[in-house]
Amino acid sequence: MAVSRVDHVDKNFRQLIQSWQSRFQRVHRQPEDLIFEDSPITQAQAVGLIECQMSSRWLDFVARELKAEGESFYTIGSSGHEGNAMVGMCADVEDMAFLHYRSGGFVMARARQVAGQTPIFDTCLSLTASSEDPISGGRHKVWGSKTLNIPPQTSTIASHLPKAMGYAFFLDRRHPLDLEVGPEREAIAICTFGDASSNHSTAVGAINAAAWAAYQNIPMPVLFVCEDNGIGISVHTPPGWVAANYQNRAGLKYFRASGLDFRSGFGPVQEAIRYCRERRRPVFLHLETVRMLGHAGSDVESVYNTTEFVEAQEAKDPLLKSAERLMEAGVLSPEELMAMYENIAEQVRAAGREATQRPKHMTAETVVKPLEPDYSELNLKSASIPTETRREHFNGTLPEEQRPRHLAQHINWALHDLFLAQDDLFLFGEDVARKGGVYNVTTQLFQQFGAGRVFNSLLDEQAILGLAMGAGHLGLLPMPEIQYLAYVHNALDQLRGEACSLGFFSENRFQNPMVVRIAGFAYQKGFGGHFHNDNSFAALRDIPSLIMVTASNGPDAARLLRTSVQMAKQFGSVVVFIEPIALYMTKDLVENGDYLAPYPPPDALMPFGESGFYGEPDAPLLIISYANGTYLSRQAAHDLAQQGIKTQILDLRFLKPLNVGGICAAARGKKGVLIVDECRKTGSISEEIMTHLEEQLGSEKPVVQRIYGHDTYIPLGRAWEYVLPSRESIVAATHKLWEAIHG
DSSP, rough: OOOOOHHHHHHHOOOOOOOTTTOEEEEOTTTTTBBOOTTBBBBHHHHHHHHHHHHHHHHHHHHHHHHHTTTTOOOOOOOOOOGGGHHHSSSOHHHHHHHOTOOHHHHHHTTSSSSOOOHHHHHHHHHHHHHTOOOTTTTSSSSETTTTEEEEESOOSSSTTTHHHHHHHHHHHHHTTTOOOOSOOTEEEEEEEEEGGGGGGHHHHHHHHHHHHTTTTTTOOOOEEEESSSSTTEEEOOOHHHHHHHTTTTTTTEEEEEESSSHHHHHHHHHHHHHHHHOOOEEEEEEEEESSOSTTTTTTTTGGGGGGHHHHHHTOOHHHHHHHHHHHHTTTTTHHHHHHHHHHHHHHHHHHHHTSSSBBOOHHHHHHGGOOOOOGGOOOOOOOHHHHHHHHHHTOOGGGGHHHHHHHHHHHHHHHHHHHHHHHEEEEETOOOTTTTSSSSSTTTTHOOOOTEEEEOOHHHHHHHHHHHHHHTTEEEEEEEEGGGGGGGHHHHIIIIIIIHHHHHHTSSOOOOOOEEEEEOOOTTBBSTTTTTTOOOOHTSSEEEEEEEEEHHHHHHHHHHHHHHHHHHOOOEEEEEEEEGTTEEEEEESSSSTBBBOOOOOTTTTTTTTOEEEEOOOOOOOEEEOOHHHHHHHHHHHHHHHTOOOEEEEEEEEEEEEEHHHHHHHHOSSSEEEEEEEEEEEEEOOHHHHHHHHHHHGGGGEEEEEEESSSSSOSSSSGGGSSSSSSHHHHHHHHHHHHHOOO
């Protein structure tokens, strides 16, 4: 039977210690004394460093021991990367750290800065999926700690880089606005990742965004730590590639440090952190590491690497070099190092054994609890704005005193009111500042509230959402704008894998609230293409905890926007507000100007889940729709009334989660239900509504039919009329439903 690489790595350490038994000579120093003339590391720091490295190493060993017993469920380790403990030691605990999965050394070192921490036991609880895990509650093995300022991060590739960039961006932006949130003024953001991850578009975009800002002298104190072990699972990184790619980038300061030898590595690590902190500019710290024990416990490295290669990598083991340096400098004897090694081994094994006995999740309810806040407790009282302040802001005439206006104007007025009421609210995206947005929805916000709170981003949706997450981590309230619905797909994992998963992996100890405004849906006449005229949000509906809302008219949009901000502020929610482009400037329903409406006063919010009703409550037919579909259904209802067919319309404002109880209550007692879904047939919201009606109403279910958009992209010119529901097709479908009811 083959000996595992764990045994080889452990044996290498023991043999090294044994080889020094006869040649060690102690040198007496004080803890604060340097141990090498060419390195700034002190004796106390060096001893602390190797303790962190040993702790991280034994966590890897014990994770595999417990895995063999069926008690541990995660074996991606940090072996070979323990040099990142230098970063954890040199950085301050106030520096928020967004870590990748090989960050054991960093976490052990940071924990030493705060009294009372138990990082070994906490990690074992996470490895064994115990519900007592103090960060994720056993939902996944993560590196994270509220006390240590480490948001939970699991098997990420590079998806955490945009939010690290965003956090750094807002660190200094809050000070001129006198916002008393977040850490001390000198704090920085730290982000660790691998050399393979540095090629990912998300990493490239985040680093580019940081450099783009710094190039314009915008403060961006973020330390990008690329831990270069030369391989991504089985794919080798070309030698020299990372350095060649990043050492001469405009706006980005490059440092190189050895993570394999603290004697040469500690100084550059210190200097990189100091530069980032003092200059407030992005730094790329290229940290040389080595990967040991394969990618994970399940990885059979012999399939793609030779034994000679593996052994050569193991010979670079940073733990070997740390022990050798301490013995060489006369700091710790071989016996002391061996005792430390064995003592830490016993600590980790004991912690692992104890963790296996701790409670696990036994019900679905406890697993999903962080994803389901009680929105019945939503505070519907908006922040009060003195009337005099509003009147002055709106040049003497309040919006509610002005003539009825269209949807875009209602949103704009609501944004102005929200900015007056919430001094921690920020709006950003492409073209939203001086231009006022592609559709003028954000007009005058930049002029009224300044570039500190309303600003243009670069053309990168991942960066826009990263900015939002970073702002939320800092305690601010971001409102990013994605210019078109189709564009959010360029950055979907920033919502799915990062923003919306944060509460799940931290039991809501960390939050990144935001309200994402997206111009969307179809019906822009003659305006084709699958980017500017997109009618699908199926991918958003699949994201746990995401709230998705829309509006079919101006007053609803204003009230919903206020409620969305309140949900983000009160519950830390991630809310996506899809604004129907085609209705922005719509003035007419069936007569000239009859779709314009008065502005609701700023204290009017919309209760969570509330739907709108139009038509006759006693009508035998119910039409369920949203956004453009509601507008068209109201037109169709007017035509149907003239033909003697009464209808009631249920206008959905909350698309995710659906108010299932409200929908079923509205359908109960009706003879027929027509669902008008402007999105595509496949993956549409109409499928979900039909399922709920079937499950909830059973034999009481009325006859249910639906019309929907075809499974196609929106074409140019007038061809769109044939692939989307229309006023005429709704009328025809209602007649068909009426005939089905009456035989």
